[in-house]
Amino acid sequence: MKTAFVGLGAMGYPMAGHLNTHFKTLVWNRTAEKAHQHSNEFGTVVLDGFAMLQDVDVLFTCLPTTRExxxxxxxVLPYLKKGGLWIDCTSGDPVKSLEVAQRLQAAEVTYLDAPVSGGTTGAIQGTLSVMVGGPRAEIERAQPVLQSFASKVVHVGEVGSGHAVKAVNNMLLAINLLSAGEGLVALAKLGVNLEAALEVINVSSGRSNATQNLIPQRVLTREFPATFALGLLAKDAGIALDVARSSGASTPLFALTESLYKAARDTVGAAEDHTAVVKMLETWNGVVLK
Structure with missing residues (x-):
């Protein structure tokens, strides 16, 4: 089986590396130098022209948004192999994904929306979780390639379902991070030792990934490593709100959270790590969490 991977960002770069350990893999990135770097590091083949896709069985995309x-x-549409798979690991838009799937179906290519969770650490370790939308038979066909970089692959429904689940998952991340930040800001203003507070919270009912990992490792250290951009989390919060609205669900907390992340994106900076949303809370309250 021959594969290709388009999009060598923080997640795609190691994912494509794992893929190449099992399958011959072509790589492409908007910045060509990065594709050549990947080739030198992992032994992948640089996709110099999209005509090289004509004998590729599985094409992966892992891009910032569905627009890309x-x-x-x-x-690439004129060059896709009939009977092939397009696996989209982008944290994308469920509605637009359906449009992509329909266009590919006309070209006799099956589209699966397969966003991933587990962060850059999971991508590097090859232990990501994948939520996949699409026909069950085609997902079974995709299992070997997905398992090259994932420890868990879950079929969540028809096309678009993977992106919907991913958006809601990231909205929950956004809510947990924001609520934990608000709680710690309040404690900081009272003079409470935050490390001690987290020690208790993390063995109690208020714990979350935000309190156990993100805030201790990124916020209290003041490192805010650029892994998952704040602007992308704001984008995903917007998609989650659109998902809720399209279903007719009443989700006031989603709406509030989405507006707060847009504000953080515009004031703190879209390129900052998503944990930097806490900087907005710190500015509002005149404290620094450390």
């Missing part, structure tokens, strides 16, 4: 996926689609 559609841009790639416009360029």
């Amino acid at each position: 996926v559609i841009e790639v689609l416009e360029q």
Whole structure:
């Protein structure tokens, strides 16, 4: 089986490396130098022209948004192999994903939306979780390639379901991070030792990934490593709100959270790590969490 991977960002770069250990893999990135770097590091083949896709069985995309996926689609559509798979690991838009799937179906290519969770650490270790939308038979066909970089692959429904689940998952991340930040800001203003407070919280009912990992490792250290951008989490919060609205669900907390992340994106900076949303809370309250 021959594969190709488009999008060598913080997640895609190691994912494509794992893929190449099992399958011959072509790589492409908007910045060509990064594709050549990947080739030197992992032994992948640089995709110099999209005509090279003609004998590729599985094409992966892992891009910032569905807009970039559609841009790639416009360029590669004439070269796709009939009967092939397009596996989209982008944290994308469920509605637009359906449009992509329909266009690919006309070209006799099956589209699966397969966003991942587990962060850059999971991508590097090859232990990501994948939530996949699409026909069950095609997902079974995709299992070997997905398992090259994932420890868990879950079929969550038809096309678009994977992106919907991912958006809601990231909304929950956004809520947990924001609520934990608010709680710690309040404690900081009271003069409470935050490390001690987290020690108790993390063995109590208020614990979350935000309190156990993100805040101790990124906020209290003041490192805020650029892994998952604040602007992308704001984008995902917007998709989650759209998912809720399209289903007719009443989700006031989603709406409030989405507006707060947009504010953080615009004031703290879209390129900052998502944990830097706490900086907005610190500014509002005149404290620094450390």
